[in-house]
Amino acid sequence: MNYTEIEIATLDVVLKDLLIAELSAIGFDGFEETDSGLKAFSSENSFDNDALDLIAIKHSLEFSQKEIPLQNWNKLWESNFSPITVEDFVGIRADFHDTIKNVTYEIVITPKMSFGTGHHATTYMMMLLMKDLKFTNKTVFDFGTGTGILAILAEKLGASYIEAVDYDDWCIENSLENLERNNTQHVKVAKADTAITNKKFDIVLANINKNIILSNIDALSEDAVSNSIILLSGLLEEDEKDILEATKQKGWEHIKTIKMDKWIAIQFEVYR
Numbered sequence: 491m492n493y494t495e496i497e498i499a500t501l502d503v504v505l506k507d508l509l510i511a512e513l514s515a516i517g518f519d520g521f522e523e524t525d526s527g528l529k530a531f532s533s534e535n536s537f538d539n540d541a542l543d544l545i546a547i548k549h550s551l552e553f554s555q556k557e558i559p560l561q562n563w564n565k566l567w568e569s570n571f572s573p574i575t576v577e578d579f580v581g582i583r584a585d586f587h588d589t590i591k592n593v594t595y596e597i598v599i600t601p602k603m604s605f606g607t608g609h610h611a612t613t614y615m616m617m618l619l620m621k622d623l624k625f626t627n628k629t630v631f632d633f634g635t636g637t638g639i640l641a642i643l644a645e646k647l648g649a650s651y652i653e654a655v656d657y658d659d660w661c662i663e664n665s666l667e668n669l670e671r672n673n674t675q676h677v678k679v680a681k682a683d684t685a686i687t688n689k690k691f692d693i694v695l696a697n698i699n700k701n702i703i704l705s706n707i708d709a710l711s712e713d714a715v716s717n718s719i720i721l722l723s724g725l726l727e728e729d730e731k732d733i734l735e736a737t738k739q740k741g742w743e744h745i746k747t748i749k750m751d752k753w754i755a756i757q758f759e760v761y762r
Contacts, residue, residue, distance in 0.1 A: 501528040514543040535743040612723040615755035634698040638665030657683035685709035700729040714760040723755035
């Protein structure tokens, strides 16, 4: 299977963040920020061409497009993926890096085409919020698992069962590889394009984007037991108002919002 790469020339940092959010919503799931702009990647024929054209017109941008083979993508990640630490809480590295010292938890990730390495503000903030929660013997739902990084961390924090879903076959394959690499025992991975589970969870994680979150608000509410904690990210600062309005209608209590590089992550508690 080949992948489509588009390259957009822009030095505007805020616009790059906005483009990542908008391109994620139309089928792009890998991004690389360069000195001259932004590269976005999608598995072949899995993104909306018309929507891409509209985004370009909206922001008065031009883009180049080319097909790249799978093996080149993997080499790209390996050449650009560097270890990262989230405070002294967790260290994330690839299997070809040295062990990270002076962190409580370490996660080994081979990201490939999947989103979620801790480098991007959205994943980083999700882990910061997870740091302050009690996961011991809790059940967890990870909606849009990507690399599986949040599911892996949930198990390390003591969760008894984690259900992780994603709509993309490549993410499913990659997450399974990463789960095995981190010796997880309590994570179940499934393919799904909605948050409908017909189950109840103590903690719900959704690091995706505004449109997908809003379209799944009903399902995410149904996934929650009384006093569940729900963490949302993949959101820009300007998304907060719409998210808070939608969640208020569902009876979610807004606990806090944290911000990083124009992105936000929000913590809620759900009462029944």
